[in-house]
Amino acid sequence: MRLFLGEKVHYLPGARRVAGLLLCGLLAGCGGGGGGDDTAPVQVSTNAITFGADGPGAQTPAAQTVTATFGKDVVQLAVVHSGDAIASATSVLNGRTAQITVVPSAPSNVGPGAFLGAVAITGYTCADTTCSRMAAGSTATISVNYQVSPTLLSVAPYVETSGMSDTVILRGLGLRAFNISGVRFGDTAATSYTVNDAGTEMSATHPALPAGSYPIHLDSTNHIGEIPSTVELQVVDPVAFAATTLDHLPSTTALRSLSYDFERQALIAVTDAEGGSIGRYQYAGGAWGTPSSVANGYLDAALSADGTQLFAINQTHLVPVNAATLEQGTGIEAPSLATNSFLKNIVVGYDNRALITTSLTTSGTTQGYIYDPPSGIIGLNGVVLNNATPTMAASGAGAVVTQGDPSLTSDVLVYVYATSNNSLNSSAVSLRQNSVPPAVNRSFTRIVLNGTKVYDGSFNLLGTLPDTTAAVVIKSDGSRAYAFDTAAGGILVYDISADLDEAAYPALGPVTPLAGDPGTGVRMVLTPDSGTLFVAGSLRIAVQPTPAL
Amino acid sequence: MKSQKLYISAAVLAALQLSSNLAVAAEPAQRAVQSTNLSLGLIASDSDTKDSTSNGTFGLGGSANMPIGDWFGASLAGSYSRTTARTSDVLFDVASRTSSRQTCRFHNSDASLSLFARRPTLGRVSASYGKGKVSSDCGDESVFVSTGEDTLDIDYYRVGAEGYLGNFTFGAVHTSTEPENGEKLESDIFSASWYPIENLKVTLSGGDLYDQDTYGIEIEHQPEFMGNSLGVSLGYSVIDRDQQIGTINFSVVFHFGTKVELKTRDRAYR
Numbered sequence: 157m158r159l160f161l162g163e164k165v166h167y168l169p170g171a172r173r174v175a176g177l178l179l180c181g182l183l184a185g186c187g188g189g190g191g192g193d194d195t196a197p198v199q200v201s202t203n204a205i206t207f208g209a210d211g212p213g214a215q216t217p218a219a220q221t222v223t224a225t226f227g228k229d230v231v232q233l234a235v236v237h238s239g240d241a242i243a244s245a246t247s248v249l250n251g252r253t254a255q256i257t258v259v260p261s262a263p264s265n266v267g268p269g270a271f272l273g274a275v276a277i278t279g280y281t282c283a284d285t286t287c288s289r290m291a292a293g294s295t296a297t298i299s300v301n302y303q304v305s306p307t308l309l310s311v312a313p314y315v316e317t318s319g320m321s322d323t324v325i326l327r328g329l330g331l332r333a334f335n336i337s338g339v340r341f342g343d344t345a346a347t348s349y350t351v352n353d354a355g356t357e358m359s360a361t362h363p364a365l366p367a368g369s370y371p372i373h374l375d376s377t378n379h380i381g382e383i384p385s386t387v388e389l390q391v392v393d394p395v396a397f398a399a400t401t402l403d404h405l406p407s408t409t410a411l412r413s414l415s416y417d418f419e420r421q422a423l424i425a426v427t428d429a430e431g432g433s434i435g436r437y438q439y440a441g442g443a444w445g446t447p448s449s450v451a452n453g454y455l456d457a458a459l460s461a462d463g464t465q466l467f468a469i470n471q472t473h474l475v476p477v478n479a480a481t482l483e484q485g486t487g488i489e490a491p492s493l494a495t496n497s498f499l500k501n502i503v504v505g506y507d508n509r510a511l512i513t514t515s516l517t518t519s520g521t522t523q524g525y526i527y528d529p530p531s532g533i534i535g536l537n538g539v540v541l542n543n544a545t546p547t548m549a550a551s552g553a554g555a556v557v558t559q560g561d562p563s564l565t566s567d568v569l570v571y572v573y574a575t576s577n578n579s580l581n582s583s584a585v586s587l588r589q590n591s592v593p594p595a596v597n598r599s600f601t602r603i604v605l606n607g608t609k610v611y612d613g614s615f616n617l618l619g620t621l622p623d624t625t626a627a628v629v630i631k632s633d634g635s636r637a638y639a640f641d642t643a644a645g646g647i648l649v650y651d652i653s654a655d656l657d658e659a660a661y662p663a664l665g666p667v668t669p670l671a672g673d674p675g676t677g678v679r680m681v682l683t684p685d686s687g688t689l690f691v692a693g694s695l696r697i698a699v700q701p702t703p704a705l
Numbered sequence: 706m707k708s709q710k711l712y713i714s715a716a717v718l719a720a721l722q723l724s725s726n727l728a729v730a731a732e733p734a735q736r737a738v739q740s741t742n743l744s745l746g747l748i749a750s751d752s753d754t755k756d757s758t759s760n761g762t763f764g765l766g767g768s769a770n771m772p773i774g775d776w777f778g779a780s781l782a783g784s785y786s787r788t789t790a791r792t793s794d795v796l797f798d799v800a801s802r803t804s805s806r807q808t809c810r811f812h813n814s815d816a817s818l819s820l821f822a823r824r825p826t827l828g829r830v831s832a833s834y835g836k837g838k839v840s841s842d843c844g845d846e847s848v849f850v851s852t853g854e855d856t857l858d859i860d861y862y863r864v865g866a867e868g869y870l871g872n873f874t875f876g877a878v879h880t881s882t883e884p885e886n887g888e889k890l891e892s893d894i895f896s897a898s899w900y901p902i903e904n905l906k907v908t909l910s911g912g913d914l915y916d917q918d919t920y921g922i923e924i925e926h927q928p929e930f931m932g933n934s935l936g937v938s939l940g941y942s943v944i945d946r947d948q949q950i951g952t953i954n955f956s957v958v959f960h961f962g963t964k965v966e967l968k969t970r971d972r973a974y975r
Contacts, residue, residue: 197947229915229946230850231857231884234843238796238806246846249853276795278758278809280841283944283952285880285892285914286861288815288837289750290788294948295757295795 196227197294198279200256204299207241209263210384211307212329216243219259222275222298226252230279230293239273240266241302247277256298263304268330268355270378273300303380306330306355308387311372312461312506312552315390315419317685318367321347322632323599324389325506325551326358326372334383338375341365341389357576367393394685395421395439401672402437402697405429405449413456413501414679414692417479419463423681424479425692426457432470436482437697444699450482456501460529461508461552467527469512471498474527474534490514490525490534497522501545505575506552511537513544519561526578539580542568545589550598550632550684558605560588570594570605570615583615591677595628595637602634602652610637610652610661619656622648627680627691637661638702640678640691646670647689649705664705670698737823738778739963739973741771746936746958748786754950760790764813766956770975773820780819780975782835787812790843809843819863825973828868835861851887858885867896869972874898890915903966904929910942918945923954925967933964 201223209217224247226233233254237245243261247254258275275298283291308328316322326339332355339346339360349360362370370389373382404411408427415424423437423444430451438445453470459479460467466477468484472493476485490499490512500515510527512534521540528535544559557571557580567586574581585605592607602618603611607625610618621628624643630636630652637650646669650661675695682689682702689700745767753759764786772778790809797806817835837859841847849857860883867876875897882890894912901907904927911920921942927933936958944950963974 228888229917231887232811232839232841232843232847232849234790234809234841234847236792236796236807236809236844236847238792244845247848249848249850252850272797274796276758276792278790278795280811281950282882282890282915283752283950285863285878285882285894286815286817286835286837287857287859287882287884287890288784288813288839289762289786290760290811290813290839290841291752291944291950291952292754292758292760292790293950294754297795 196225198224198226198230198233198277198296200224200277200296200298203297204301205258207260207300207302208380209260209302209304211305212263212267213307214263214304216262217260217302219257222256222258224254224256224277224296226254226279227293228252229281231282231287232280232290234278234280235275236278237273237275237300239271239300241271241273241300242275245275258298258300260300260302266302266304267333268304268306269333271302271304273302274298275300304330304333305379305383306333306374308372308374308383308385310461310506310508311387311389313418313550313684314388314462315392315684316362316365317418318391318393319364320685321362321364323359323361323551325553326360326387327356327507328358329356331355331358331374334376334379336374337377340373340375341370342368344370352576362389365389365391367391390419392419394683394687397439397683397688397699397701399671399701400444400699401670402444402447402699404696405433405435405447408433408694410677410694411675411679411692412454413458414681414690414697415457415459416681416683416690417459417463418684420480422480423690423697424457424459424466425697426454426468434466434468434477434482448482450477450484452484452487455499458502458504458510458548461504461506467502467504467510467529469499469502474499474502474510474512476529488527488532488534492536494522499525500543502527503546503548503555503573504552505548505554505573505578507575507578509575509578511546511548511555511557511573511578511580513541513546513557515543519543519563524580537578537580539571541571541580543589544571545593546573547594547596548573549596549600551600554600556594556596556603556605558587558589558594562588562590564588585611585615585617592625592627593679595630597630597634598632599634602630602637604628604630604637604652607639610650612655616655617658618654619652619659619661621650621661627678629680629682629689631682631686632684636664636686636705638680638682638689640670640674640680641667647691647700647703649703665703668700668703670700672696672698674698735825735973736772736775736778737821737825737829738770738772738975741769742963742974743767743769743961744936744958744975745961746956748784748954748956750952750954752950752952755948757948758790758792758794758809760788760809762786762788762813766958768975776824777820777822780821780831780833781817782819783814783816785812785814807844809847810841812840812842814838817861817863823972826869828866828874829972830866831864833861833863833865835863837861849884851884857887859883872900872968874900874971894919898971900968903968904933906967906971908940914944919943920945921952927967927970933966934960936960936967936970 278295279293280290283289346360412426421439432454433451435447457468473487512525514522548555555573560568569582595604644667646667648663674693678693766784768782788811815837819833821831823829865878896910898908923940925938940954
């Protein structure tokens with residue numbers, strides 16, 4: 157009989173019967189093994205552990221230890237893991253128990269978010285009689301949940317006007333790592349908010365708030381517990397400054413820059429006194445005090461994003477200066493300055509990084525810098541500009557940068573500095589800058605270049621101001637331009653909310669004379685509440701309540 | 706009592722002599738190993754543990770068999786294989802930014818020497834000594850329980866006997882395994898094989914593997930069209946415990962030089 161591949165089968169019925177009986181007997185004798193403590197499954201003291209960190213900059217949470225017990229048949233105990241939550245899982249054996257140490261990933265490695273992990277502990281046994289091969293016994297699994305909270309880094313502007321609703325920019329990390337369901341200023345909810353795609357910035361609008369300090373909270377639907385935050389918004393009452401004049405520091409012949417410390421009600425003027433001084437005028441008790449000053453060849457200064465410091469520049473160095481005391485820190489030299497070039501102007505974005513422009517004594521292009529305060533590094537920004545002059549929007553989100561020199565025979569591009577990525581990009585507008593610095597409103601919807609040309613945020617020309625404008629500032633909401641007009645001898649107000657199709661804007665009302673002649677080289681500052689104009693030049697500083705037009 | 710034993714012994718010897726004589730009458734005189742022969746093959750297995758990981762093993766194995774006189778023979782065998790555990794069975798997969806799911810691998814090597822006595826018409830008794838080494842590569846740090854290291858040396862001793870009865874072979878093997886620094890592991894496996902045709906063997910086995918019941922079935926075949934040089938086997942075995950382990954074995958073995966039928970190979974060449 158052929159059954160299989162043509163091969164012959166031999167019948168041996170008697171022998172087969174005997175063999176079958178023997179085999180049955182043998183197999184029947186095999187019983188009795190198995191079970192008992194020898195094959196006890198792997199068991200762990202807990203099947204779930206959690207870790208939490210207050211943010212990506214927080215310390216790595218302490219490792220947690222789980223005890224595993226296993227049967228006598230286990231030859232090898234394998235501990236493997238998966239998931240971003242876990243950096244390592246190691247075991248230390250002691251008889252038939254093992255201490256499994258689970259170390260979470262460093263928060264800085266994983267960033268903010270909710271992370272999962274799993275640790276599997278498998279006891280391997282010998283799979284054959286000579287133990288030349290392993291087979292898995294039981295496995296115990298530990299689930300790991302790890303929450304690294306998002307971080308709020310700053311709010312800009314960090315100080316707001318009481319009774320006024322406005323939009324602030326919150327910087328942070330991992331703002332998209334959790335479902336953000338709300339923003340609160342103290343206990344007051346933001347009326348709206350948006351988060352950028354990278355989860356690094358939020359734009360939040362607060363309602364009108366009374367003066368005070370407001371911790372900023374983020375609400376989340378899937379973050380366990382409160383999202384930690386140490387960022388506070390300061391809200392201050394505006395001051396109704398009376399019209400007056402302030403004297404410059406002795407020996408001043410030129411004003412270099414002017415800024416206002418809204419939190420401390422102090423005016424900061426950089427002049428050529430003693431080769432370059434910072435004069436600080438503190439308003440207290442209804443009067444302006446005698447200015448304090450510090451000299452170090454300063455050319456410009458800008459308040460840091462948190463208001464604690466002035467980043468002051470001289471020809472070659474940036475010097476951090478205490479914004480309240482004017483105590484100078486250690487200067488940082490700008491590297492690789494081009495021959496015959498020097499630092500010219502500085503502005504600070506909401507990320508507290510500073511854009512520094514450079515200049516030559518003649519017309520020519522030189523590269524600017526970015527200053528990064530945390531690292532203390534000043535680095536070249538890769539863009540060469542011609543004696544560029546920046547003006548930062550009050551939100552700190554960006555700056556308009558004009559350049560050029562009247563001696564040039566053709567116009568040069570106007571640039572826009574974006575704080576979000578610290579980049580300079582050319583706009584669609586070209587001109588040769590004059591002595592009037594650019595002006596931009598808080599939300600970057602109105603821009604005035606060369607004191608005469610009014611643009612919208614996309615650099616579409618809307619209208620013009622008189623050629624006699626020596627300095628100009630724009631109201632926070634972009635509805636008004638306040639110009640110091642040399643021909644009119646005072647402040648003229650323009651409604652620049654409308655597009656006049658490149659026609660001249662008519663002045664609203666009569667000219668508002670100043671309390672004193674500011675002189676030449678005029679710079680203007682408008683307080684954040686839009687209530688006061690500071691107009692300064694070579695002769696003095698004029699304090700002027702904003703015309704109610 | 707003593708005389709009873711003597712009677713039984715005499716009867717057994719007489720029976721063995723009788724069957725031996727019968728075999729001799731039917732076939733030419735045979736040695737324990739007819740001639741030196743060599744086999745080399747690929748081995749693969751897949752093991753699945755209930756509610757735990759499964760793993761796959763792939764490797765090489767070889768053996769050399771040689772006669773020592775007419776009654777005795779020796780066998781030298783060795784193998785290397787690698788076992789990969791499928792940790793995906795117990796670890797979820799993640800779209801990870803900084804890590805990946807860890808794996809678990811074992812490298813297994815083994816060598817043994819066996820000496821045996823055989824009468825091809827009766828059966829075989831053997832004794833073996835072998836050494837093995839297993840190393841693991843699992844996760845960040847995983848070790849063998851007895852050594853605290855990621856390697857484990859193994860010594861083992863084996864005695865076995867098998868009897869040939871027509872188209873059946875009955876066997877019993879006792880193995881004593883000594884893992885490095887570990888407790889001695891004892892196992893006893895009994896088997897019964899049936900040759901329905903000369904090139905096909907079906908084996909049932911059962912026993913006590915380190916105090917755990919184990920049983921299995923294996924089919925081995927030497928396709929005639931391959932010139933009786935290639936053997937293929939497929940088997941399934943179970944270790945019966947709380948977390949039952951089922952293993953499928955597969956091997957392909959090439960026999961150099963000796964082109965004989967499977968039954969003859971089993972009883973006269975290896």
